Amino acid sequence: MTTITLVRGDITRVSADAIVNAANSSLLGGGGVDGAIHRRGGPAILEECRRLRASRYGRGLPTGRAVATTAGNLDARWVIHTVGPVHSAEEDRPELLASCYRESLRVADELGARTVAFPAISTGVYRWPMDDAARIAVDTVRSTPTRVEEVSFVLFDDRAYDAFARRTG
Incomplete structure (x- = not known):
C-alpha cells in the first residue's frame, strides 16, 4: 500500500526518486511549478524536453498524459511531466485531472521509482478549485495500483x- 504524506513547501527542494512537474503541453517550461522546476533543475531538463518534442511529441504532450526526463540538478532521479486540464464550468474534466496522477504513477512504475512528489496539479493558472483538486488527487492516488511506496503532495x-x-486526515 502506498503511503501518502503532505509537505508544506517548495517542490524543487524535496528529495524523491521522481518529482512530478505540472507542465504545459509544450514541455519547454513556463510559469509556476513548471518554471521553478526548469530553473532549479537546469538546462538538462529542457534539453531532454526538446528531444521529446522533436521525436514523439511534435504537437506537445496531450492533457492527462505523462512523460519522464532527467531531473538535472534537482534532488531526484527523474522529473515526470504531466499536463493538467484547465478548469471549466462548462466541460466535465475531472477525469483528465485524475489521468495526470494515474499516468504519472504508471511512468513512475516503469522507471522503478519508489518515492514520488506531486504538486497540486492544475490549481494555479489553470484555476482548478483547490478542494476539488485535492479530492481528485488523493482519491486517484489511493485507488491506483502502483509499486510506488510513498507519494508526497x-x-x-x-x-x-x-x-x-x-x-487525507
Whole structure:
C-alpha cells in the first residue's frame, strides 16, 4: 500500500526518486511549478524536453498524459511531466485531472521509482478549485495500483496544504 504524506513547501527542494512537474503541453517550461522546476533543475531538463518534442511529441504532450526526463540538478532521479486540464464550468474534466496522477504513477512504475512528489496539479493558472483538486488527487492516488511506496503532495501554501489535509486526515 502506498503511503501518502503532505509537505508544506517548495517542490524543487524535496528529495524523491521522481518529482512530478505540472507542465504545459509544450514541455519547454513556463510559469509556476513548471518554471521553478526548469530553473532549479537546469538546462538538462529542457534539453531532454526538446528531444521529446522533436521525436514523439511534435504537437506537445496531450492533457492527462505523462512523460519522464532527467531531473538535472534537482534532488531526484527523474522529473515526470504531466499536463493538467484547465478548469471549466462548462466541460466535465475531472477525469483528465485524475489521468495526470494515474499516468504519472504508471511512468513512475516503469522507471522503478519508489518515492514520488506531486504538486497540486492544475490549481494555479489553470484555476482548478483547490478542494476539488485535492479530492481528485488523493482519491486517484489511493485507488491506483502502483509499486510506488510513498507519494508526497508538496503544497506551496497553507490553503493547498489544508485542502489536502482534509482529504487525507
